[in-house]
Amino acid sequence: MDGNMEHFTQTKSSARADTASAPIKVDCQNIDVYYGDKQAIEDISLQIEDRSVTAFIGPSGCGKSTFLRCINRMNDTIESAKVTGKIFMDGANINDPAIDPVLLRSRVGMVFQKPNPFPKSIYDNIAYGPRIHGLASGKAEMDEVVENSLRKAGLWEEVKDRLLAPGTGLSGGQQQRLCIARAIAVSPEVILMDEPCSALDPIATAKIEELIDELRERYCIVIVTHSMQQAARVSQKTAFFHLGKLIEYGDTERIFTNPEHGRTQDYITGRFG
Amino acid sequence: MPDHIVTAFTDELEHLSANLLRMGGLAESMIMDASRAVATFDLELARDVIKRDRSIDELEVEAERAIIRLIALRHPMAGDLRAVLGAMKLAGDIERIGDLCKNIAKRCLELNGDENRAAVKGIERMSRAVSHQLQMALDCYLRQDIEAAKTVLDMDDDIDDHYTSLFRETLTYMMEDPRQIGSNTHLIFMAKNLERIGDHATNIAKAVYYMVTGEATTGAKVESRLSGDEGEQR
Numbered sequence A: 001m002d003g004n005m006e007h008f009t010q011t012k013s014s015a016r017a018d019t020a021s022a023p024i025k026v027d028c029q030n031i032d033v034y035y036g037d038k039q040a041i042e043d044i045s046l047q048i049e050d051r052s053v054t055a056f057i058g059p060s061g062c063g064k065s066t067f068l069r070c071i072n073r074m075n076d077t078i079e080s081a082k083v084t085g086k087i088f089m090d091g092a093n094i095n096d097p098a099i100d101p102v103l104l105r106s107r108v109g110m111v112f113q114k115p116n117p118f119p120k121s122i123y124d125n126i127a128y129g130p131r132i133h134g135l136a137s138g139k140a141e142m143d144e145v146v147e148n149s150l151r152k153a154g155l156w157e158e159v160k161d162r163l164l165a166p167g168t169g170l171s172g173g174q175q176q177r178l179c180i181a182r183a184i185a186v187s188p189e190v191i192l193m194d195e196p197c198s199a200l201d202p203i204a205t206a207k208i209e210e211l212i213d214e215l216r217e218r219y220c221i222v223i224v225t226h227s228m229q230q231a232a233r234v235s236q237k238t239a240f241f242h243l244g245k246l247i248e249y250g251d252t253e254r255i256f257t258n259p260e261h262g263r264t265q266d267y268i269t270g271r272f273g
Numbered sequence B: 001m002p003d004h005i006v007t008a009f010t011d012e013l014e015h016l017s018a019n020l021l022r023m024g025g026l027a028e029s030m031i032m033d034a035s036r037a038v039a040t041f042d043l044e045l046a047r048d049v050i051k052r053d054r055s056i057d058e059l060e061v062e063a064e065r066a067i068i069r070l071i072a073l074r075h076p077m078a079g080d081l082r083a084v085l086g087a088m089k090l091a092g093d094i095e096r097i098g099d100l101c102k103n104i105a106k107r108c109l110e111l112n113g114d115e116n117r118a119a120v121k122g123i124e125r126m127s128r129a130v131s132h133q134l135q136m137a138l139d140c141y142l143r144q145d146i147e148a149a150k151t152v153l154d155m156d157d158d159i160d161d162h163y164t165s166l167f168r169e170t171l172t173y174m175m176e177d178p179r180q181i182g183s184n185t186h187l188i189f190m191a192k193n194l195e196r197i198g199d200h201a202t203n204i205a206k207a208v209y210y211m212v213t214g215e216a217t218t219g220a221k222v223e224s225r226l227s228g229d230e231g232e233q234r
Ligand SMILES: Nc1ncnc2c1ncn2[C@@H]1O[C@H](COP(=O)(O)OP(=O)(O)OP(=O)(O)O)[C@@H](O)[C@H]1O
Pocket: A035, A040, A058, A059, A060, A061, A062, A063, A064, A065, A066, A067, A078, A080
C-alpha cells in the first residue's frame, strides 16, 4: 500500500484525500474513457478506501456512471467504449487482459438505479450468482446463503414466507433490497451502487441507507447519488465530478461544510456554475 | 459568488442578512443612547431605550424563524450552511447586546444625577469604543471581510483596559465616600455591560471569520482573556 501511496502523490491530476485512514481497496490511476471519439472521462486518478462508503456526485452527464463501470469492467460490454489507465484492486490491475471479467464481477457487485430482479423467484434471484460461481454445495448450504443475504439486506423478515414468489412481485424498495441481497450473495469485496434510491420513497431510502451503513463494516462501497443529503448522510469520502474530470475528492464532512473548489461549492449549494 | 438556481433561496438569504443588519443598527444606537441617557441624566431617553429592546427581540424571533425555514426547506450546504449558522449566532449576540443596553438604561433610572463625573465620562468613552467595535463587526459581516474581522478582535483588548481602569477608579471613589457606593455600583455594572457588549461584537467578528473561511479563529487569546476576566470579578 505504501508503494501505491507514493505513486499516488506523484500522479499529476490525482486528488488528495484528507485523511488516509483506511487501507486502499481500489486504486484508479489515470483513467480515460472514450465512447467512440468522445472522451467521457479525462485522466482521473482516485483511491477508494476499503470498509468505507465513497460517494460520487456531480451534474448529469459528468461521467459518474461511466467511471463507476470501470471498476467492474462493465464498460467492456459497451461496444464503443474504450478504457485506458490502470485500476488496481488489492494490488492487481483489473484491466489486465489475463483477468476474467466474470470473476471480477463476482468480486465487485453492482446495484443499479432501477431495481432489476430476474424474472425468477425471490429465492432464485439470490441463488443465481452463488450457483454460477459454485459458492454453495447442496441445498442446505444454498438455503443458508439465501437467508444470510436476505438478512444482511434487511429483507428476510418481509419475504421469508414467500421465497418462491416472483421477485418482480415485490415493491420497488423491496426489489432494490433484493438486488442488494443478490449482489451480496456472491460475497463481493466491493459493491457499486448507481443511484440505488432514486426510485424509492423516504422510508425505503432510509432502510437502504441504514443497510449501506451496516455493509460498510465488511465491504468497500461506492455510491453514485444525485441527492446531496444522501451523499452527506451515507458516505465518508466524496468525489465531485464535472465534465469528465475529478474536481475534488476528500472527507465528506469537509466537502459539505467547506469545499476547496468553487465548482464544488457552486454545485452542492445549487448555484449556476 | 453566482446566484442560486432557485432564486428564492438567494432572496431568503439576503433578506436574512438585511434583517440582521437592521437589528445590529438598532443595537448600535441603543448603546449610544443608553450612555447618553446616563451622561445627561435623561430619564426619558433611558425609558425609550428600554422600550426599543422589544423591537430587537421581535427581529430576533423573525430571524430565527427564517433560519429554521431555510434549514428545513433549502438544506443549505457548504458556504450557505455556514452563512445560516453564522446568522443564527449573530442574531443571538445582537439580541444579548439589546438586553445589556436595556439593563444599562434601567440602571440609569436608579441614579440620582450627581454621580461622579469622571466615572460617567468613562462610561461615555467606553460606549463610544464599544459601539464603534460593533459597527465595525457589522460592517465586516456586510462585506464578509475577514481582515476587518481580525481588527475587531484586536479592539477587544482596549475595551477590557477601559473597563479595568474605570473599575479601579470607581472603587477609589467608593472608598472615599461610602454614600456613593449605591450609584457607583450601578456605574460599575454599566461598564461591565459595555465590556460584555464588546465580547458579543467580538463573537460577531468570529462568526464572520468562520462564515468566510470555514475555520474557527484560534482560541488562545480568547481563553487568556476569559481567565483575566474572572480575576476581575472576584
Ligand atoms: N453507452 C454510451 N455511448 C455513448 N456515450 C455515452 C454512453 N454512456 C454515456 N455516454 C456519455 O458519456 C458521458 C458521461 O455519461 P454518464 O452516464 O457516465 O454520466 P453520469 O454522470 O452518470 O450522468 P447521470 O447523472 O445523468 O446518470 C455523457 O456525455 C454521456 O452522454
